[in-house]
Amino acid sequence: NAGVMQNPRHLVRRxxxxxxxxxxxxxxxxxxxxxxxxxxxxxxxxxYLQKENIIDESGMPKERFSAEFPxxxxxxxxxxxxxxxxSAAYFCASSPEALGETQYFGPGTRLLVL
Amino acid sequence: xxxxxxxxxxxxxEGRAANxxxxxxxxxxxxxxxxxxxxxxxxxQYIIHGLKNNETNEMASLIITEDRKSSTLILPHATLxxxxxxxxxxxxxxxxxxxxxxxxxxLLVTP
Numbered sequence: 001n002a003g004v005m006q007n008p009r010h011l012v013r014r015x016x017x018x019x020x021x022x023x024x025x026x027x028x029x030x031x032x033x034x035x036x037x038x039x040x041x042x043x044x045x046x047x048y049l050q051k052e053n054i055i056d057e058s059g060m061p062k063e064r065f066s067a068e069f070p071x072x073x074x075x076x077x078x079x080x081x082x083x084x085x086x087s088a089a090y091f092c093a094s095s096p097e098a099l100g101e102t103q104y105f106g107p108g109t110r111l112l113v114l
Numbered sequence: 115x116x117x118x119x120x121x122x123x124x125x126x127x128e129g130r131a132a133n134x135x136x137x138x139x140x141x142x143x144x145x146x147x148x149x150x151x152x153x154x155x156x157x158x159q160y161i162i163h164g165l166k167n168n169e170t171n172e173m174a175s176l177i178i179t180e181d182r183k184s185s186t187l188i189l190p191h192a193t194l195x196x197x198x199x200x201x202x203x204x205x206x207x208x209x210x211x212x213x214x215x216x217x218x219x220x221l222l223v224t225p
Contacts, residue, residue, distance in 0.1 A: 004157075033212065042201075043158065045212030056211060091157050093213075102148075103213060105157035 002027065004094050004106035012112045019079040019086070021109045025094030032075045033093040033103055034067060043091060049075060082113045118202045123220040126196075132189040134219050136202030139183040144206050147178060148213070149187045151198040158201070158215070161187065192223045 005024040013019050025032050034046040048056040049069040060067065064082075069075040079086055089110050093103035119137040126132040138147065148163040162169055162176045164185075169176045175188040189196055201218040205211075 035213075035215075042217055043152075043213075043215040045214070048211060059212065093158075102160055102163065104160060107157050 006106040010110050013082050014114050021077040023075040023092030029094035031095040035091045037089045084113045087113045120219045125222050126192045132192040134187040137184045138204045145204045147185050148203040150201045153198040197223045
């Protein structure tokens with residue numbers, strides 16, 4: 001059973017460009033969570049999605065950031081007009097439909113904004 | 115979710131047991147204790163969780179005090195690969211919401 005997959009693992013963008021981060025949950029999981037870890041800091045929750053629905057986006061910056069989890073395909077975290085402060089590791093986690101408590105994390109995408 | 119308190123850092127000799135404490139004095143009856151760890155540059159890894167009984171799996175043991183105000187994660191035979199930041203998190207099960215990662219305990223396993 002493959003774990004949570006994220007791609008790309010590393011992403012370099014120039015200021016003003018768009019960044020798209022993808023997350024494929026574990027097989028059978030329909031709950032996806034995105035977290036951000038700034039350099040030398042702890043993980044901070046951003047958004048929680050179920051298929052085709054955003055359930056909690058209380059940790060998401062109000063501008064430039066968006067997330068989706070379509071009926072088919074991976075979850076996407078999109079950052080428009082990136083700035084240097086967006087440089088961080090972005091982790092995705094998933095949990096199974098029946099039991100929501102244990103979240104399993106992917107390896108992360110490291111975004112560097114030049 | 116209840117707040118947790120952990121030591122900033124700990125050392126452990128390879129092959130010895132690593133005992134990582136966590137205080138959660140404001141825990142409520144329906145809150146579980148979860149442990150995750152993050153090895154440098156990797157995603158967090160689930161270790162174990164429990165409600166009030168002690169738990170054991172292939173990775174570790176979790177000892178929760180009778181009043182549930184504190185717990186200890188035990189790695190019975192620490193290896194160099196166990197060097198990581200360990201996070202104790204308290205949350206309501208099946209809530210489907212965020213894990214609140216604090217600063218955790220940085221465990222260094224030495225040869």
